[in-house]
Amino acid sequence: MIPEPILGLADARRELADFLRGADALLVTGARSFAACGARDALAGPLRAAVRLRTATHAGDLLSLEELDATFDRLRDAAPERIVAVGGGAILDTAKILALAFATGRTPGELAAGVPADIAPPPVFAFPTTAGSGAEATHFAVAYKECVKKSIGHLRVRPARAALVPEFTYTLSSYQTACTGFDAVSQAIESLWARGATDESRAFARRAIGLLGGLDKAVSDPDPATREAMQLGAYWSGRAIDISKTTAAHALSYLLTARHGVPHGHAVAMVFPYVAACNLAHLRDPELSSLCERFDPRRIPGLVPLPDFCRACGLDFSALAADLLASVDPARLANNPASLSPNLFG
Ligand SMILES: [Fe+2]
Secondary structure, eight states, X not given: OOOOOEESHHHHHHHHHHHHTTOEEEEEXXXXXXXXXXXXXXXXXXXXXXXXXXXXXXXXXXXXXXXXXXXXXXXXXXXXXXXXEEESHHHHHHHHHHHHHHHHSOOHHHHTTOOOSSOOOOOEEEEESSSOOOGGGOSEEEEEETTEEEEEEOGGGSOSEEEEOGGGGTTOOHHHHHHHHHHHHHHHHHHHHOTTOOHHHHHHHHHHHHHGGGHHHHHHSOOHHHHHHHHHHHHHHHHHHHHHOOOHHHHHHHHHHHHHOOOHHHHHHHHXXXXXXXXXXXXXXXXXXXXXXXXXXXXXXXXXXXHHHHHHHTOOHHHHHHHHHHHOOHHHHTTSSSOOOTXXXX
């Protein structure tokens, strides 16, 4: 049974102190976001409950196996009993992968080839500071090796606790809100049409979509209620893909992040309309048609569409489209309801 997320700072502080009391712990944070979002000051008290607290940081959207290997090498002797992660998806993924590395003695690079079944990783307490990836609710993590996306996961590395503190998302820029918010929307819609969907994952995805309806407001004129709903919506989108996994929109996006530095949610937004057109033509499902229309990322300020991005960067659209189609993970494509045509991008 997966516990419900902890809601609000007061309960989160109390639970964190209980989680860390007397433990040898590792704190994984964003290099700058930890202080900038207010989490450093807000969590300083409960973090002192640990008897020993080592730290690791990561900056940016792109998490490389080389960086993770170096971080693990530096901390190899730490053997933390507890891990706290405060940040966006890449930070939470760092914590999960390090937990697996400590549990197995294998480097993150080695874990990309496979994770042993019978392991007991140190529990992770996740504080997402975006709304967002839903990584606080999933049992897998994404890292890159030379522009190739690797998924590393294990059922026991899903964060043991997740705390949603909307105040930590108040300093997100409009662009960060658009990127991370659309990531959550796409995950929920992809979860609905995924071949791996179940009744439970569809219920979680619909719950997410109901909460993420304020994305436009969160981008243009956020208020506390909208920020709170977005963070909870992102959590439920994570719960949905934790079961169903993502599909072609995510699979096609990774190269845009790895090679061209496009933030994850924006990269998903760039390819989403093409995947949606393909899947909707195949499925002819009124609910999904309505959702894709309602959340069309081309209408969200800041989420520059793929053709415009190519023009701005001097990239050939057809060549990039061919590269994206050639880059996809066949396992992830197998989870898409329709097969992708070589003419997907027109
Ligand atoms: Fe995502």
